[in-house]
Amino acid sequence: AQTVTQSQPEMSVQEAETVTLSCTYDTSENNYYLFWYKQPPSRQMILVIRQEAYKQQNATENRFSVNFQKAAKSFSLKISDSQLGDTAMYFCASGTSYGKLTFGQGTILTVHP
Amino acid sequence: ETGVTQSPTHLIKTRGQQVTLRCSSQSGHNTVSWYQQALGQGPQFIFQYYREEENGRGNFPPRFSGLQFPNYSSELNVNALELDDSALYLCASSLGQGSSPLHFGNGTRLTVT
Numbered sequence: 501a502q503t504v505t506q507s508q509p510e511m512s513v514q515e516a517e518t519v520t521l522s523c524t525y526d527t528s529e530n531n532y533y534l535f536w537y538k539q540p541p542s543r544q545m546i547l548v549i550r551q552e553a554y555k556q557q558n559a560t561e562n563r564f565s566v567n568f569q570k571a572a573k574s575f576s577l578k579i580s581d582s583q584l585g586d587t588a589m590y591f592c593a594s595g596t597s598y599g600k601l602t603f604g605q606g607t608i609l610t611v612h613p
Numbered sequence: 614e615t616g617v618t619q620s621p622t623h624l625i626k627t628r629g630q631q632v633t634l635r636c637s638s639q640s641g642h643n644t645v646s647w648y649q650q651a652l653g654q655g656p657q658f659i660f661q662y663y664r665e666e667e668n669g670r671g672n673f674p675p676r677f678s679g680l681q682f683p684n685y686s687s688e689l690n691v692n693a694l695e696l697d698d699s700a701l702y703l704c705a706s707s708l709g710q711g712s713s714p715l716h717f718g719n720g721t722r723l724t725v726t
Binding site: 550597 | 654717
């Protein structure tokens with residue numbers, strides 16, 4: 501069984517600043533995937549960034565990057581140059597395939613002008 | 614390109630009743646995954662359908678059942694509704710059995726009274 505833990509229920513950041521969201525996970529699998537999803541008030545889950553566990557290089561997508569520490573089972577998300585549109589609930593997720601995911605409890609991120 | 618659409622958007626049912634939720638997958642996608650998201654929680658995997666066959670199931674009782682049709686649209690059926698079934702039900706489509714990202718719909722909000 502897989503578990504995902506997000507220890508920060510809420511975070512806030514000023515516009516244009518940098519914020520890091522934490523995530524730890526536990527799995528007995530050797531091959532797995534890790535994801536960060538964003539859920540704005542519209543309710544639609546949007547993929548922010550993904551990481552294949554066999555890749556050592558940290559994934560980056562424009563202003564979003566991850567710090568993947570496989571031995572520590574840690575997968576944090578860094579958002580640079582925060583924008584008002586980044587305000588949302590962020591979920592960390594893991595799975596052995598893209599479709600069958602285990603999600604964390606979420607972190608509410610508020611970006612202040 | 615048509616995205617994932619779910620119907621209805623909101624639904625109110627009485628305990629003991631049955632409900633059917635519908636999902637049209639994104640054009641070209643042949644896999645549908647269903648998730649239950651209780652208020653303030655992360656989504657939980659219910660089951661996945663690939664080419665009309667169930668392809669994995671989470672920790673949900675048999676009164677949660679599903680179908681996938683030849684056009685790859687899908688239904689989620691819940692019998693004998695309980696108050697704890699009140700949640701946002703998310704449908705996501707993808708291509709193949711596990712190596713392509715999920716595309717989520719906006720969900721159906723089910724309230725059981």
